[in-house]
Amino acid sequence: MSQVTPETVAEIEELTPHDGIGSPKRGWRQRLFGRVTRGAGQHWSVPFLVLVAFIALLVIGPILIMLQISLQEGAFGASTGYGFEAWREVMANSRIRSSLLTTINISLTRQTIAMIVGVWLSWVIARTDLPYAKVLEYGFWVAVFLPGLTVTLSWIMVFDPFYGVANRALEALPFIQNGPFDIYSWWGIVWVHLVSGTLPVKVMLLTPAFRNLDAALEEASRSSGATSGQTMRHVVIPLVAPTLLVALVLGTIRSLEAFEIELILGTPRRIDVLSTEIYRLVRRSTPQYSTATVVGMISLVLMLPAVVFQRIYTARRGHATLTGKSTNVPRPLGKWKWPTFALIASMVFIMTIFPMAMVIMGTFMNIFGRFDATPTWTLDNWTTILNNRAFTGALWNSTVLSFGTAFVAMVIFSVIAYTVVRTQLKGRVFLDYMVWLPSMLPGIVISLGYLILFINVPFLRPMFGTMSILIVVAALGAMTLTTQMVKASLIQIGAELEEASRASGGNWFYTFRRVVLPLIAPTLAVVGVLAFSTAVKTTGHVALLSTSRNQPLSILQLNQMADFNLEAASVVGVFILIGTVGVALVARLLGFKARG
Amino acid sequence: GDDAFEEEIGGDTGVTDTDTDTDTDTDTDTDEAAAGTNDLGVAGSWDEIVAAAADEGELVISVHRGSGYEDWCQEVIAAMADYDIDVDCTANSPSDYVGRVIAEQQAGEFLWDLVVAATGNIQASLVPIAGVQELGPWLDVLEDESIREEDNWVGGLVYSDESNRVFLHEYVLSGGAYVNTDLLGEDAQPTDLYDESLQGQIVSRDPTNVNGGSMSLAWFLAQPEFGEESLRELVHDQRMVFVEDPSTMLQWVADGRAAVGFGANVDDLEDLQDAGLAENVIQTDWAQYVVAYGTAVLADNPNPNATAVFLNWHLSQEGQQVWTDVTRFNSSSRRVGVEFPAPDASPQYDDMSQYPPVIGTAEGTESVERVNEIALDG
């Protein structure tokens, strides 16, 4: 009787499906970290632990470094010892406290609105017979890639209290004296955020989740007498909860980090958020890294409970919604079909067509938004950029950077996600938590941590000054998004679909390639494209790591921005836009093809 | 305090380690008294230096971020190619750059040869920890003797502070108040700003931000008749409005949304006026300030000979002319004989006392920080 070799054992054990559900009597440890060791349950794998350790180095390393910096007293580089000076200073600072409140307020408002509208939008797009649903969905994608600054200025043109066209139009009405809109306000910030990113990103992320939902589950609810709203609340939303939560937590993290819109729109009213505080601190003549780091840490601490909650909830409630019997019947909208279409199409217009037109137009304008300038139109912006000798190199670097990042994100991180969801390997829960960290400190703060890490770790040192370091850092930036979204979409896929492949004789890799990958392809396409566009637009993370040899377009754009040459910067933005839109189109086509 | 400070630098830079590796036998950074006798790591005669520079074959420069500096990089690359030196010239925002250099140096990595940029951040962060070297000894080895001569530089060989590390080769005149002539007269004076009717009518690039309007407002601090209290009054009681970018500020003034604005440069105004806009806006000759651009050699720089060759070119009249020609619109040079593209918009080098402390010097930094604080209060 021949015995099984240990290798085979290891190979399979890794891949034994697991479920996150346990008996109700579990302690906090189990709730936080999933099931505890029990005989055949969890197991070790050395290569996997090496991977975990490597990722821990890249992820926790910079955070520890930042923690150390936050404890340094005195100016950066001339520290006089360790203490809690920076922490005390931040805690005592009433400005920072009020910024913190504003941050929480703005983030929550944005996320709440975006979540509600986003869920509705993506459900309609994915699950009903909305005409041109795929085109509209793509419209939301494009909105995400538009350069935020130009979009902000476009909205100023509409809602400026003095010359904004919306106000002017309203003032033309007899009973309105002063147009009611003021873009330089709390709601102005919320609005621009919503239309320029928060909402479209939600649509991007959620639509695939709704697609992977067995229509029968919804139908069963409606047959039980539930209205669409009740079905949404009790069945659809709980079922896609893993994805919703990831999108929500990630969105919140992102909104804690963003500062460009707040800087422009918040300054006149002195609306400050944590991220603008950080920005100001590191831009001081003696950069206040300690204090900036402390402020950054605050947002990390703010987000931790959300992350822990997200994981516990998902582990307890993650359920397959796509099984081996799934049906996919779009829900007829009936008489609402065309009104819904009109509504969503106008949203796409507001979020995509209008700002995109403004961005492109802006590159040909002498002064952005000033139609009264003479000449109004010019090609100078284009010639400036195209004649810039660094341009070709930067274009190439950006291409390498963004494709590299998207590749790493899609390939490596989806394997990590798979490991976390479908195996019992020791360390996977730790990995799962760790994956959140890279996005939890603002790029502008964490980039210093990366710098210090990369020059101090001997085997990372050679990457310094090459493209690879930018790819690694940009990929780390995309890590949370990719891993968590892919994880959420894997949770949706019934284990039997994989089992059927393995029963047919497919090994793990074949199964992954032919069954798992196509099923998560729509999500993968989304995160791949988002990773691509983040990498191509990245500034904060890579600012300290790029040199003239590996400088990407986004840094070149920064050089234009340093002179407030918005028009020329927009030209670079258009290149970035064209690249991302093109890649997104290809990704969608491939994603849908893979999915059939 | 001081002891700990010294120790920190010595320890963290790990200079002793590097020394054994790189043949430099003296500690450049810790012992200032010894700096004069410091061996820079350059070869003996100029010819030898040039030869050694070609051997090094490389030079790493950081330049200020913004328009023209990339073009300057191309000029440097071209010029240094004659010496078989391959130049890696990167544009960096100075505030990013200092953090980066400090981190690198603390890890024992000395990657940069030179930095050419607005000196504020370098003065504030790198000079105190000797992240940049004393420049005098470098000037001494240069072939071009004219560089060393005080007379060839307006005001002499001026450094950002007495440690003589950052050589200020250029002063740029910036700032001024921008006045809407329709609302205020062409000869509006600073005292006019305190009129009650101007409450909420004064706009400034956000002075809580170092690079914002704070430098123009620092002018008020430097004037005996104004000073800190009246600046506070101007910012707070007159309900100064802050905006993020200069173009918006100027457009607000031009459109009459504000009567006066701070925090732009004359090129910003010129851009608008070239486009037929903001023709009712003038730049005042008050509230102007000077920003210093400096050249410094980084501690333990990797390519000393190439550095010397570069300095020999850069600080020559020819090099300075190139700098002036390709960098900002209103750039200039302290080098005698260099022609300025916009002489009217350049500082009057012969009478620097009319300006507030030069930004980039120790005092300049301090006054800007004070404006920051005042703006942040309240």
Next chain:
Amino acid sequence: MLRLRNVEKAFGDVRAVNDVSFDVHEGEILTLLGPSGCGKSTTLRLVMGLERATGGQIEYQGKVLDSDDGFVPPHKRSMGMVFQSYAIWPHMTVAKNIAYPLKLRKRPKKEIDAAIERVLALVGMEGMQDRPGTKLSGGQMQRVALARALVYEPKLLLLDEPFSNLDAQLREHMRAEVKSLQRRLGLTVLFVTHDQTEALSMSNSIVLMRTGRIIQVADPKTMYNEPTEQFVRDFVGHTIILAGELVGVGEQTARVRFPSGDEVSGQIRHRETLEVGNRAEVAIRPEKVQIHPCDSGASGVPAEVEVVLFIGNHYELQLKTSWGLEFLVVVGVEREWHEGERVIVELPPEWTQVWSVTDIDGTEQSSAQRQAAMEGVV
């Protein structure tokens, strides 16, 4: 109570339901029967309102539910449905799955708990309240699905193969429960099943469908004994078909000669197509055939026993006639039969039917073709 008129549903090119009209009366059990893929589930889904018909009209309790002019959404139809795929909500426990329709109707918690307990006992799953919906066996899921539809006692129950994964005992029990519930509450049931026993024993009437169309609507007995078409005859119950030549056509009966020379007579179906000399089919239900040992002297068709299958309460014999035709008959267990034994098959004329030969594609393909297909595979 429920009335379908010329209902049609097309999925692109596929016409899943085509010109379907039937009525379901209050308190009756109507069964949709038909080969896999014939449109049974689609018809139920149209009645529930999960799909919108592409043509025709559905009325319920006098109201038009679905027509060109309007559409009533499922939640307003007050029907209950068991899905062929169960559609158990994976995020809820068994109890929550079942409680859902009651919670929607805002029943008090106590009542809900009691109802859950009752209905779980009814499906034989007591004590499984807190099991997550995903941790159930196939049959348990099916029972939960049934419980969920029964718990709120909708006036019209749509059951799509609700017992397919239950064992015989449980299935019988559930059948009895549903029938009893239906009687007590006066429920109307629209039932889909692939189990003929179920269809014949439970229904008040049967709608037999094929590729989206209705073939015959009748009560069970009529459908079994008086099929209007060969397809019905072959689909409902077993039929032995022996082809031969028509040698005599009478008023009611006809005579057919088999290749072996034996002749039988039977009742004529579809007289108009029968002509002496043509080929004809002799059809008889297997249970009507009498098998006699070959030495018994009975008259009929001689055959050999090829396979003996034991089915518990009876045997199935596969017989082969002398000219090579194979067929199955069902015989009691009073006597043992042996493979290889020669027997006489008696066809009582009153149960024997004579049909003309037409294309039989009831199951989309003749068995000969299938046989060929299968040989290919092995």
Next chain:
Amino acid sequence: MLRLRNVEKAFGDVRAVNDVSFDVHEGEILTLLGPSGCGKSTTLRLVMGLERATGGQIEYQGKVLDSDDGFVPPHKRSMGMVFQSYAIWPHMTVAKNIAYPLKLRKRPKKEIDAAIERVLALVGMEGMQDRPGTKLSGGQMQRVALARALVYEPKLLLLDEPFSNLDAQLREHMRAEVKSLQRRLGLTVLFVTHDQTEALSMSNSIVLMRTGRIIQVADPKTMYNEPTEQFVRDFVGHTIILAGELVGVGEQTARVRFPSGDEVSGQIRHRETLEVGNRAEVAIRPEKVQIHPCDSGASGVPAEVEVVLFIGNHYELQLKTSWGLEFLVVVGVEREWHEGERVIVELPPEWTQVWSVTDIDGTEQSSAQRQAAMEGVV
């Protein structure tokens, strides 16, 4: 060929499979039979390697597949499986679903196409190649699942209720195909079904399970005629159970008196527990019972016909004895029966068994309890 030894699988507290041991010999069809939730699917999943056993050992073709020491992954087991839940890949068309196992095995495209066509014809779905997996009817999905498992002819086929959603015709056809394939290729089949006819007619041996444990392993005939336990007797086929008092216990036979005073005798099962004066159960298969009109003078138990159910080829009569016991019998269609008619039920002693009365919780609950539960609902 396949050998399970003391196999155990626990899901947390639920012991789905408990101490299960049986052998499957090459070329045989072994059926797992048992009430819903008894662990049949789990056993198949353990054999396939989709779950790891928590105890015991599984061997296949002389190799240990699963034991404390090791585990062979599913794809190395060269078995084929049809899932109870079908597991159709929603992102693939019908053809791609079926081609998958062949593509994996790198068969040439031509061969694959031919195989798909053959196997689709076999399951009666020709021409549906390009239909997406999510746009199929329930029965079509099930057939695709079957086709996918058959197409690559694995040595061991694991079929988990593979015909549950097929109509009788198709189901019979598929049964025949599987059996024929199995014979031709010498396949071994491990089969789960809830259909007793299927189990009894197709299998070489049957494993009867209950709550995770094996109750009896036997060939179909033995299991039907010589159940070792009441549970087996009641689960496999129908049984009429009449309780009465033991009035005589012989060597092989015993006599039982019913409340009405009628007495019957039957074969003794489990002699040791039978004592005169105790209550006993008289059990007989419904088809063994003879029903006589009440005026025929036959001896037996008098009863009244309560319900007549027409099941196509036979009637089911629900009878009620004078003391109120209800039971079903199956009778031929030779004679019509009427509700209300009085009859005599003859129990031939050779088919009658006498059991002692024990707890019957085979289906987890007595019918009385169920009845009670149901009353509650309505």
